[in-house]
Amino acid sequence: MNTKKVIGWASTIITMISLNACSKNSSSTPATTTYFPKVKTIVSNNCLSCHSSSGAWSGRPTAFDSDSAIAVSATVIKTAVAGPWTFLVKQMPQESSLSASDITTIEAWVNKGGKITD
Numbered sequence: 542m543n544t545k546k547v548i549g550w551a552s553t554i555i556t557m558i559s560l561n562a563c564s565k566n567s568s569s570t571p572a573t574t575t576y577f578p579k580v581k582t583i584v585s586n587n588c589l590s591c592h593s594s595s596g597a598w599s600g601r602p603t604a605f606d607s608d609s610a611i612a613v614s615a616t617v618i619k620t621a622v623a624g625p626w627t628f629l630v631k632q633m634p635q636e637s638s639l640s641a642s643d644i645t646t647i648e649a650w651v652n653k654g655g656k657i658t659d
């Protein structure tokens with residue numbers, strides 16, 4: 542075997558090892574993700590201007606001031622941001638929509654259990 546061939550084989554093997562390492566990482570991430578901290582940030586950035594006791598609507602009909610207040614409303618929060626909307630549960634936030642990735646985060650949290658520890 543000449544030197545060029547040896548280098549060729551060596552780089553093929555290194556590429557295969559690194560590709561394998563990458564795919565292992567991405568498949569193990571979802572099980573360990575805790576979504577609530579992200580959900581809390583999304584809610585404070587997009588909802589608290591109205592849904593807090595000091596907000597524009599004094600928290601009516603719901604206030605998301607505390608972790609437990611957010612968790613208690615998990616299912617209706619998911620419906621409000623992702624639909625299906627009805628005359629009882631309207632699209633939130635009122636005059637805009639969350640980004641697709643924020644909606645995905647909220648859905649993933651509620652699907653996991655919608656608790657502060659999820």
Ligand code: HEC
Pocket residue numbers: 583584587588589590591592597598601602603614617618621622629630631632633634635636639
């Ligand atoms: C501009 C003020 C405003 C913002 C921002 C806002 N809301 Fe609302 N929200 C309201 C009002 C007003 C109602 C009552 C709507 C009605 O019944 O006509 C409401 C109602 C709700 C309800 C009760 C069910 C429904 O959909 O009517 C939920 C749940 C809710 N909002 C969640 C959220 C979430 C989650 C966010 C942030 C992603 C958010 N809201 C952002 C004003 C707001």
